[in-house]
Amino acid sequence: MEIITGVERRRHWRDDEKLRILAELEESGAKFAEVARRHQVSRGLLWQWRDAQRRGKLVAEASGFVPVRVIPELPAPCAPEMSPGTPCPSMSDADGAPDDRIEIVLPDGTAVRVAEDVSTTALRRVLAALRG
Known part of the structure; x- marks a missing residue:
């Protein structure tokens, strides 16, 4: 049994973290439940992130330099x-x-x-x- 004695806070995930976790779901044999458990995130939240990625709202920022x-x-x-x-x-x-x-x-x-x-x-x- 786990007892929480303080104020529980929401974790704020950066986009690159979300995309890294979603990339794990694309690996062969990956299961939502296992990936969610490993990263201590709900399966529902993974589905929301995946939906946002498919709609183009969650994209990797282009890092690096572009020749000009x-x-x-x-x-x-x-x-x-x-x-x-x-x-x-x-x-x-x-x-x-x-x-x-x-x-x-x-x-x-x-x-x-x-x-x-x-x-x-x-x-x-x-x-x-x-x-x-």
Whole structure:
């Protein structure tokens, strides 16, 4: 028999811990009850985490560095309907001032241009939408 004499506190799981535990469930022969018991977590909570993972709400944060190359000014992409030999417009405002947008080109060739003051949250949502 276990007697709890203090205030019981909820354990707060970090996303990387949740994902590590969920990865154990993917191993062959793994059983929910055994994994739950080993980590002292309820099976119901494991199901909630698994559901959140499947819905894309529980994802691993990309840790590490991404190679970045700074280019003073890129030519704007040409519209397909432009005739060959017609110069593409440059990335600048109508008054000739340089455009203060950031262009991100993904490995699949998808390009995203955002304002330099875009919030990290908004940028994450855009990139997550492109991945999905």
